[in-house]
Amino acid sequence: MDQVKSAKDLFVFLVRRGYRYCKPASRVWSSALIMRQGESVLCVLFRKNGLDMRFYESYGGEIFVDSKNVASISGGELYRNHYNESENFIVMKVATVAFCFSKGIVRDELRTQDGRSYKLNQRYQVIREHSSEAFQRRSQEMREAAEQRSIYKYIRDDCGGYMGDGQWL
Secondary structure (H helix, E strand, O other): OOOOOOHHHHHHHHHHOOOEEEEEOOOOOOEEEEEEEOOEEEEEEEEOOEEEEEEEOOOOOOEEEOOOOEEEEOOOEEEEEEOOOOOOOHHHHHHHHHHHHHOOOOOHHHHOOEOOOOOOOHHHHHHHHHHHHHHHHHHHHHHHHHHHHHHHHHHHHHHOOEEEOOEEO
16 A cells, blocks of 8 residues: 555555446546445545545445446545645645545544645635634633632632631631
8 A cells, every 4th residue: 555645546555455436427526436246336536636435334226337337426425635734735635534434434533524625825824823813722711711710629629718817718
């Protein structure tokens, strides 16, 4: 699996593992690779900005492939994985999930979605970062204030309000 570094490498890797190539009827995806294991089906769908996985836990014939190898795909659970702002290397993640599926193992990573479908404008990215920092700062202040309130409440209730050194609440 170490040789999988691009979408093209992933395509070849999955075909060699027994996935069937189909041309999707939907223009959203450029290619589809499909595999059935018992009652489950996994579709790996290639698109311009990412890789999607459509999973059928209990397959009921929702995929129709015509004589020209064009697949009409409906139903199942769709998990989108965008290249942009992804926490993971999407190609490797999909390769791992698809490889394990070919061995009969459904990994939890299948059900997680990664990345963002669009790139934020630089101006909005700055706003996003500032709001995140402000949120973190305000959250910390609130935690500290709650801690102080609980300390004073404990002193007031359990010690009769006496703070020590002749000070009362």
